[in-house]
Amino acid sequence: MVQENNYKIENFDPEVLREYDIRGVVGENINVNTAYTIGRTFGHTVKSKLTSHTIVTGYDGRLTSPSLHKALCEGLKDSGVKVINIGMGPTPMTYFAHYHFEADAAVMLTGSHNPSEYNGFKMVFNKHSFFAEDIQSLQKLLDNNELELANGQLIHKDITKEYIERVLLNISLNKKLKIAWDPGNGAMGKVTREISEKLINSENFIINEEVDGNFPNHHPDPTVPKNMVQLISAVKENDCDIGLAFDGDGDRLGVVDNLGNIVWADQYMLLLCTEIANLYDNPKIIMDVKCSKVFFDEAKKINCDPVMSRTGHSPIKEKMKELKSPLSGEMSGHVCYGDDFYGYDDAMYVGLRLLRILSSQNKSLSDLISIYPKTFSTPETRFDVDESRKFIIIDEVKERLQKEDKKIIDIDGVRVENEDGWFLMRASNTQNQLTCRAESISQEGLSKLIEIIENQLSLSGVSYKFTI
Numbered sequence: 001m002v003q004e005n006n007y008k009i010e011n012f013d014p015e016v017l018r019e020y021d022i023r024g025v026v027g028e029n030i031n032v033n034t035a036y037t038i039g040r041t042f043g044h045t046v047k048s049k050l051t052s053h054t055i056v057t058g059y060d061g062r063l064t065s066p067s068l069h070k071a072l073c074e075g076l077k078d079s080g081v082k083v084i085n086i087g088m089g090p091t092p093m094t095y096f097a098h099y100h101f102e103a104d105a106a107v108m109l110t111g112s113h114n115p116s117e118y119n120g121f122k123m124v125f126n127k128h129s130f131f132a133e134d135i136q137s138l139q140k141l142l143d144n145n146e147l148e149l150a151n152g153q154l155i156h157k158d159i160t161k162e163y164i165e166r167v168l169l170n171i172s173l174n175k176k177l178k179i180a181w182d183p184g185n186g187a188m189g190k191v192t193r194e195i196s197e198k199l200i201n202s203e204n205f206i207i208n209e210e211v212d213g214n215f216p217n218h219h220p221d222p223t224v225p226k227n228m229v230q231l232i233s234a235v236k237e238n239d240c241d242i243g244l245a246f247d248g249d250g251d252r253l254g255v256v257d258n259l260g261n262i263v264w265a266d267q268y269m270l271l272l273c274t275e276i277a278n279l280y281d282n283p284k285i286i287m288d289v290k291c292s293k294v295f296f297d298e299a300k301k302i303n304c305d306p307v308m309s310r311t312g313h314s315p316i317k318e319k320m321k322e323l324k325s326p327l328s329g330e331m332s333g334h335v336c337y338g339d340d341f342y343g344y345d346d347a348m349y350v351g352l353r354l355l356r357i358l359s360s361q362n363k364s365l366s367d368l369i370s371i372y373p374k375t376f377s378t379p380e381t382r383f384d385v386d387e388s389r390k391f392i393i394i395d396e397v398k399e400r401l402q403k404e405d406k407k408i409i410d411i412d413g414v415r416v417e418n419e420d421g422w423f424l425m426r427a428s429n430t431q432n433q434l435t436c437r438a439e440s441i442s443q444e445g446l447s448k449l450i451e452i453i454e455n456q457l458s459l460s461g462v463s464y465k466f467t468i
Helices: 032-049 065-078 091-100 133-143 160-168 189-198 225-237 265-279 293-301 313-323 347-359 365-370 390-403 443-459
Strands: 022-025 054-059 082-088 105-109 118-125 153-156 177-182 202-206 242-246 253-257 284-288 305-309 327-329 335-337 381-384 407-409 414-418 421-427 433-440
Touching: 022 032, 032 054, 032 065, 032 105, 032 118, 032 133, 054 065, 054 091, 065 082, 065 105, 065 118, 065 153, 082 091, 091 105, 091 118, 091 160, 091 347, 118 133, 160 189, 160 347, 177 189, 177 225, 177 347, 189 202, 189 347, 225 242, 225 253, 242 347, 253 265, 253 347, 253 365, 265 284, 265 293, 265 327, 265 335, 265 347, 265 365, 284 293, 284 313, 293 305, 305 313, 313 327, 313 335, 335 347, 390 407, 390 414, 390 421, 390 433, 390 443, 421 443, 433 443
Parallel strands: 054 082, 054 105, 082 153, 177 202, 177 242, 284 305, 284 327
Antiparallel strands: 022 118, 105 118, 242 253, 327 335, 381 433, 407 414, 414 421, 421 433
16 A cells, blocks of 8 residues: 655656756745656656666765655655665765666766755666656656556665765776865765775765855865865865865766866867777767867867767767767866766766876976967856847857857857857756857967957847956
């Protein structure tokens, strides 16, 4: 007999059904009934299409995560599946549990890098990303009244030890490294100390280790320079070789070199490529449209075959499977290893691979990065716009630039390349924001590119001024 609970099925606010996940503001368009409904609909989908009827769940350190996760588990159980709850931890640990338990699917309850009032759900279906039309299909199940109430099972398993052993597998340091770590009070803080202590030949300095959903020290988004200030100080004060930062749920990596400079993802990806190029013959390496042109040029020089992809960890992971790529990444710090790993984004594992590479070099990280051409660029710049206008604005910009006969790459948004360099304008799939980035080989060229961006925004009714 199905046990009664206090949750109920509700229609989704269309705004929370994002491209890569389900995400919204708790108390506004996400609540415990949303979580319960996701459990019922996703559980139904898994049960009707796959065989083991087992779903792994986990949650991050946000204050709202425990109650939402409890409702999610009840919804999954009421759909008739077996639920394995691994508890609080980083998103990659839930992904790992999907493989470890040979489950049909996984759901991670996390607000990722969003502000603390947000929360959401990342889903994996049979080792594939569950995104785009898959997410929209959950509302269709409600519309068609297809859900059945059934008896499932909920069990609890702690796999922290197994996860730590797996990410450290085949990782060794050839020389001693001094490492600064900043989990940002996010979920990766649960395992950072134990991993660092097991990393032989390392001296470690950890800041903001305690998991705290208030994020009292800084917001856990390593793509924003002000969020890296504390890590930069830790690197300089302790004379570290490298600093590693994680976002709120631990699937995105930020890096600081020995001099305290931020090393962006398309730069450290080139170091990862140097190792991959020795392991594979002309491997296909995937990077998103926000990535520097320098990456594509330099990757070719070391016998890699760089492929430009649309932004988003979900489509990139699917592209990896299609191309059998051993390594992929995007500017936001989502990096996925297919080589000796599972093909999903685990910032801790990526950081450990980077440490392994660095320990085999005679040069410092800053010296290794300095060999690449110097460019002048904006950081990845994000600003709020009306949710209903964000994609329309990009379409308007594209139409105007096409009339000017600009060279446009429209894999994802609008990427324009000219004699001064390149710039990108795209709509975020996860927030009510536009994302822009520009890069040039000169400061003057960068100013010209920024002028084009600001003019195009103005023509679409958006007032924004870059600071460089």
